[in-house]
Amino acid sequence: MGIVFIKVVKTHSPALHSHRVSKVVTVFAFSANAADVTAQGTTEDGLTWQLTGDGVLTISGSGAMQDYTAASQGFSSYLTQAPWGELSDDVQSVVISSGVTSIGKNAFRGMTVESVSLPHGLTVIGDYAFSNAIGEGCVTEMTLPEGLKSIGRNAFTSSGLQSVTIPA
Numbered sequence: 609m610g611i612v613f614i615k616v617v618k619t620h621s622p623a624l625h626s627h628r629v630s631k632v633v634t635v636f637a638f639s640a641n642a643a644d645v646t647a648q649g650t651t652e653d654g655l656t657w658q659l660t661g662d663g664v665l666t667i668s669g670s671g672a673m674q675d676y677t678a679a680s681q682g683f684s685s686y687l688t689q690a691p692w693g694e695l696s697d698d699v700q701s702v703v704i705s706s707g708v709t710s711i712g713k714n715a716f717r718g719m720t721v722e723s724v725s726l727p728h729g730l731t732v733i734g735d736y737a738f739s740n741a742i743g744e745g746c747v748t749e750m751t752l753p754e755g756l757k758s759i760g761r762n763a764f765t766s767s768g769l770q771s772v773t774i775p776a
Contacts, residue, residue, distance in 0.1 A: 646698070649691050655708060657692055661702030665692055665709055665721075675713035675734060686740050687718035696720075700745075704730060711737045713760065720746045726753045735760035741767045749773075 627678055637701050648658035648692035655669035657668075677692075678686035690712075701723040702716060706763065716724075718740040728751050741747070746768040754775040764772075 610687075612692045617717060630728075633647065647692075647695055651691060657690060659695055659698060663698055664703060665699045666703045668705040670707040670709075671713060672710040672732070673708060673712040673734075676715055676717075678714040678736065685718060686714075686736075688716060690715050692717070693775050701725070713737065716741065723747055723751070724750055726751070726756075728753050728755060730756055732756075732758045733760055733763050736760060736765070737763045738767050739765040740761065740771070741743065 640681050643660050643662055645658045646661050648656065650656050651674060653671065653674040655671070655673055657665065657667050660667045674760055676688050676690040678688050683705075688698060696719040698735060699719055699721055701724045702721050704711065704727055706727040708727065709729060711726075711730070711734055711773065713734035714736045715734065716738050717736050719738075720741050722745050724738070724747055733756070735745075737760060738747075748768055749771040750764075750769060752771040752775065756775075
């Protein structure tokens, strides 16, 4: 069994009488399995993300992903400032779940990933979304989903991408 964290929050609610205190208990359980969540969050646009111990970064929710900035990491190298950017060394693959309609500018810039899964219903890949993802083991092939309407400027520049399958 993993480690269990219990968070107890005491709140005072007028609806529960003026001197009554209610307790909210939240339980978080973590185990040492590779597929367990190691980091997670919610972006300003309401999409959720989670990184598992086996290196899978999953973006879920409904709607468009916001645009992000990228910070210089030296000569011609940039890294996304998205919430998952600081975990880039731990990310091996990116999964964009059904319901996400666009990938924001710079979203995965500078992240060397082995695979990318894009959902049907994705309509936009933003500028520099996967650029500067070079290095050992980076994704070399990608299948674009049906319904994709726009690929931003330099979305795959210096990415190591060698083959792209475009639906008919």
